[in-house]
Amino acid sequence: MPLLILNKVKDGLDPSMKKKAYAFLEKLQEDDSLPGLHIEPIKGSVDPRVRTGRVDDNYRCVLFKIAGKDEPAYVVHGVWPHDKANKIAETVRLSLNPINGMAEVEQAVDTIAAGSPEPENAPAVTASAPVESQVETTPEVAAEVQAPAETSPATKAPTWPADVTATSLHDRLGIDEGLAADALRAPTEEDLLGIIARARVEWQGEALLELATGTPVAEVRTSYGLDEKVDVGDGTEDEQLLASLRHPAAQSSFHWIEDNDELRRIIDAGDLVAWRLFLHPEQQRYVDGNYKGPFRLSGGAGTGKTVVALHRTRRLFTEDPESRILLTTFTRNLADDLARGLRQLDETITLQTHLDGPGAQVKGVDQVVRAVLQAAGPSIAEASASVLGDGRSSVTGATGGDAWREAIDDADPDLPAELTTPAFFQAEYAMVVLPRRITTQTAYIRVRRAGRGVALDRAKRIEVWKVIERYRALGRASDTTDFVEKAALAAAWLELNDRHYFDHVLVDEAQDLNPSQLLFLRALVAVGPNDLFICEDSHQRIYGQKVVLSHVGIQVRGRSRRLTLNYRTTAQNLDWAMHILSGGDFTDLEGENEEHSYHSARSGPVPQLHPAASMSDELDGAAKLVKSWLHADGDDVPATAPDGIAILVRDKYRRQTVVSGLADRGVQVRSVDQENAKPGMPLVMTMHRAKGLEFTHVLLFGVHEGSVPSALKDYKSSEEDFADAMLRERSLLYVAATRARDVLAVSWNGERSSLLD
The missing domain is CATH 3.40.50.300 (P-loop containing nucleotide triphosphate hydrolases)
Structure with missing residues (x-):
């Protein structure tokens, strides 16, 4: 039985061909000599191993046949329409990198030269195109639009490690010397992205991108597994090639198919399969x-x-x-x-x-x-005594959302107005009292409150503790605890x-x-x-x-x-999102300053900005934009799958406004709250709900002042609390923007958000 190895390639399987592709590969895995498969070499191909196979009358599978000791192996490159498959088969090559011994699939030079079609695994990009915000404006709002930041990919120069040359990158990493020379000459990151997009071997382009951000060559060698020796044995050239495909580093581009069940799962998963197979x-x-x-x-x-x-x-x-x-x-x-x-x-x-x-x-x-x-059951009482100071055995009920407000009103503390907010007490309780298991006023007076941002003298602490005691008393009376208390008790x-x-x-x-x-x-x-x-x-x-x-x-x-390498978002979208973060100081979970040096090898259109004079105008623009995404505009602009489109808003109230407003304008969308996102329609959800998801097209709707960032009056207890709340607002907009794989648009009405500055 032949072995099947799947090669990572973008757009390598038309969705309509799933069943037929599975049937073809299943038969191939059983017996590659079956006449109906039509496994044939291609005349004039640059690689004698390349073959095409008949999936149906109009589609062909492109493969590489490798002669093993006991049985052949087929590296499956993809399934395309007949003529396109033949063209690809003529120009691809499977070979061993002469420097590092790794197996590579490379596109022939003549198919990626300037003015020729892009390789199948590269997104379309024009290196010379300037990066500008694509803005639709009216005269009334034209003044709102600002020029792109000077540090955009169009103007920012690559930062190469010291003393690297095209020859050293070839000799130490195995990167094509011509590609390395072109990359080193690129004056801006945008030009570099254009060169990387046309790289004949995907990993070489990604490695150049990491080097262009200052990553040392030795670190890149380790990152790509090039320090590990590839033992290919002393067999035939094909046997050595097969051995190299077993190397752990090859898992980023090749996956060995174990059985028919796995084959079916892979094909059914479509383009989402890459994350499962290629690391x-x-x-x-x-x-x-x-x-x-x-x-x-x-x-x-x-x-x-x-x-x-x-x-x-x-x-x-x-x-x-x-x-x-x-x-x-x-x-x-x-x-x-x-x-x-x-x-x-x-x-x-x-x-x-x-x-x-x-x-x-x-x-x-x-x-x-x-x-x-x-x-734990009733035995939770001992933990309750150590955490809450009351030894109760019933703690699973949920405290109401207004309990802190009620406790503040009942206790009537002698505190400045900015400290008598639920936000302050929630943070003080969660960050100081519960993790330190404070159960008495004396312990609270003595505790260090590092990082809380607002100083509390003895008198103020006594007043704060009065509210905390009242809050706990309300919980005891109703046999309830909040989520943070439950975690501390457990x-x-x-x-x-x-x-x-x-x-x-x-x-x-x-x-x-x-x-x-x-x-x-x-x-x-x-x-x-x-x-x-x-x-x-x-x-x-x-x-x-x-x-x-x-x-x-x-x-x-x-x-x-x-x-540091972003696999989801285009460089243009990532750059826009990172500028949102640039106004704040972030620290990681070790308390160290968080770096901002992330990069993407994918390229695409720059984010679109859509100012509007009113909510009605903004909804008009959103409807027009979503319709343009849903419907193809000629052969060169394919229609977008409806569930690949998301409109993200600040809160659930704006979500309903958008759903109703778009429906009135002839665009049917689906509102998503806690339930799972279902296919079939564009989706409208809050920015918080979108976390962890991704879409091909994203519209951030309602990004105006007072919405993003939201009103933060409850965080005025200290400058540090307010600054931290603003960091969360920046992060929320960053999270929302990075849900976009390919196309990002941002709209607002009235005064645009200060975070966009």
């Missing part, structure tokens, strides 16, 4: 790594942190199906997305629903907290009873967790090898306050790494 060598390193204690993986939106967490979960389960693994995150919606992703990755993984059972459990952190509290119960329900805990979006939730996760798993694996991006912190891991007993010093 960058650096991502693979964190999937496979074994760590002596907690490990922190940081990275910007779209850099693949979640992908690493999913693959690592599968790896831990595969190595020991009896182990107890928790994959968790801040919200239930994100946890549901993770569970679906894990199922897509491997249907054989046992998804556990009960504490202490073998297998992988995927839940939101508050769901796990509730499960622990239910397991953490204390686990510690008091030395209970560890999991062998491995993996956390996604950890920057949004509060101290009590992190204390809870630390208590869920015993300290030891591969105990905690924490993924975070402090630029995406849209809930809660800043937290430092060491302050909650999680020590990651020396066990932290960062991903």
Whole structure:
């Protein structure tokens, strides 16, 4: 039976061909000599290994045939219409890189020269095109539009490591010398993106992009797995090629098909399959790594942190199906997305629903907290005494949303007006009182409140404690606790009873967790090898306050790494989103300044800005824009899948306005709240709800002053609290903007948001 190896290539399978492609490859895997397959060489091809196969009358599969010792292997490059497939087959080559010994699929030079068609794995880009905001304006709002930032890719020069030359990049990394020379001559990042988009081998373009941001050559060698020797043996050239395809670094471009079931799953998944099959060598390193204690993986939106967490979960389960693994995150919606992703990755993984059972459990952190509290039962009283000071045994009821306001009114504290807000007391309680398990006024008066931003003398602390006592009294009277109290209680119960329900805990979006939730996760798993694996991006912190891991007993010093290559968003969209962040100072979960050096090898149109004079005008523009995305404008502009379009708004009230307004203008859209996003229509959701999702086209609607950022009067208790709230607003807009894979548009009416400045 022939072996099948899937090669990563963009747009390599027409969706209408899924069933026929599966039937063709299934037959090929059984017997490649079947006459109906028409496996034939191509005259004049640059690679004698290339073949085409008949999928149906109009479509052909492009493959490379490799002669193995016992059976042939076929590297499946893609399925295209007949003429296009033949053209591709004439120009592609599968070979061993002469410098690093890695297998590569490269496009022939004549097909990527200036003025010729782009290679199939490269997005369209014009290197000489200036980057400008594409703005539709009316005379009334034209003055609102500003020129693009001077640090856009169109004007910013690459920052190469010292003393690199085209020859040294070829000799040390195996990058094509001509490509390296062109890249080193590029005057701006925009010109460099044009060169990278036409790279004959994908990884070489990505490596050049990393080098162009100042990454040392040695670090790039390690990142791409080039330090590992490729042992290809001493067999025939084809046998050596097959051996190189087994190398771990080859997993970024090639995937060995195990059986027909996996083949069907891959084809059914369509273009979403890439994240399941092809990992960058650096991502693979964190999937496979074994760590002596907690490990922190940081990275910007779209850099693949979640992908690493999913693959690592599968790896831990595969190595020991009896182990107890928790994959968790801040919200239930994100946890549901993770569970679906894990199922897509491997249907054989046992998804556990009960504490202490073998297998992988995927839940939101508050769901796990509730499960622990239910397991604790009446014995939670001891933990309640240590956390709340009252020893109650009923803690699972939910405190009402107005409880802090009621406690403030009842206690009537002698405090400045800016301190008598629910926002101040919620933060003080979550960041100081609960994680330190303060139960008395004396303890609160003595506690250090580092990082809270507002100083409280003894008299003020006594007044603050009066409100906290009243809040706890309201909870006792109603047998309720809030989410943060529940996490603190569950953490204390686990510690008091030395209970560890999991062998491995993996956390996604950890920057949004509060101290009590992190204390809870630390208590869920015993300290030891591969105990905690924490993924975070402090630029995406849209809930809660800043937290430092060491302050909650999680020590990651020396066990932290960062991903920098964005796989989702185009360079133009990423640059726009990063400028939103540039107005704030961000720190990571180790308390260090967060870097902003993320980059993307994908290129596309610059973000569109759409000012409007009124809400009605903004809705008119949104309807026109969505219609243009939904309907093809000639052969060169394909229609967008409806569920690939998202309109993101600040809150649920604006969401309903947009849904109704677009319906009145002949555009049917689907409102998404807590439920899963369903296909078939463009989607309208809040920016918070969109976290963790991605779309081909995104419109950020209503980005005007007073909406983004929202009114922050409740955070005026101190300059630091207000500044931190503003960071969350910047992060929210950054999160929303980076949901766009290809096309990003931004609209507002009236005064545009100050964050856009």
